[in-house]
Amino acid sequence: MNKYSDIIREVDILDEQHAQLLAELFSAFSDPSRLRIISALKDLEMNVGTISEITGLSESATSHQLRGLRQLRLVRTRKEGRQVFYSLDDEHVKVLYDLGLNHILHG
Amino acid sequence: MNKYSDIIREVDILDEQHAQLLAELFSAFSDPSRLRIISALKDLEMNVGTISEITGLSESATSHQLRGLRQLRLVRTRKEGRQVFYSLDDEHVKVLYDLGLNHILHG
DNA sequence: GGAATATATGAACAAGTATTCAGATATAAT
DNA sequence: ATTATATCTGAATACTTGTTCATATATTCC
Secondary structure, rough: OOHHHHHHHOOOOOOOOHHHHHHHHHOOOHHHHHHHHHHHHHOOOHHHHHHHHOOOHHHHHHHHHHHHHHHHHEEEEEEEEOOOEEEOOOOOHHHHHHHHHHHHHHO | OOHHHHHHHHHHHOOOHHHHHHHHHHHHHOHHHHHHHHHHHHOOOOHHHHHHHHHHHHHHHHHHHHHHHOOOOEEEEEEEEEEEEEEEHHHHHHHHHHHHHHHHOOO
């Protein structure tokens, strides 16, 4: 309890732990290369080489970025021979992406 | 036209300019301090000093962060004497915030 | 006017991040 | 087994970013 307790309750400010988690989630969407990867995977699963080619990223950079996205469970993988196919892990990812895109396109 | 043109059309990959813009938008949400500021402003306008106090950020850091948010038009300002009150600029901001929060809390 | 208060600003610094490079691992083809 | 292909990894580097510190601007009060 301190002199801001009532205000804090009123505005329901995000605590630091959740703020950290939420920041990590949004950070996944905070880089143009990752966004292009996400947009590529929006409707289609795709292997690393193809993602690399259509985004113009090197294979190494692509792989690094995909690892980050996978650690956040935003993408999942399916292995087929020596290829690894990535796809978006859940609908939330698409919704966040679409909502952001909608914001920059209209209003 | 190149050998990926059809694939690119099919997956509708985000072009670099829009990817850059979208990344800037999501970057606003990619830092714990800014998220706490946004959460504080969710239902209430608030002056810089109060934001500084309830977030625990210095006044300077708060001001710097608010400037970034204002440049992205995510917050707007209202001046009253020597105080400046900040509030979220549009409903999109809340929706994005809530959607992200929902994602880290459930699922 | 001069002091006090609220906010903004620019430079400097530390910490974080995206990419590249070189090389490692794993699977397939010969 | 050897070679080729797909992906991954760790270290190095250039770049970005959040905060602090010192100072500036603007407004109110006396």
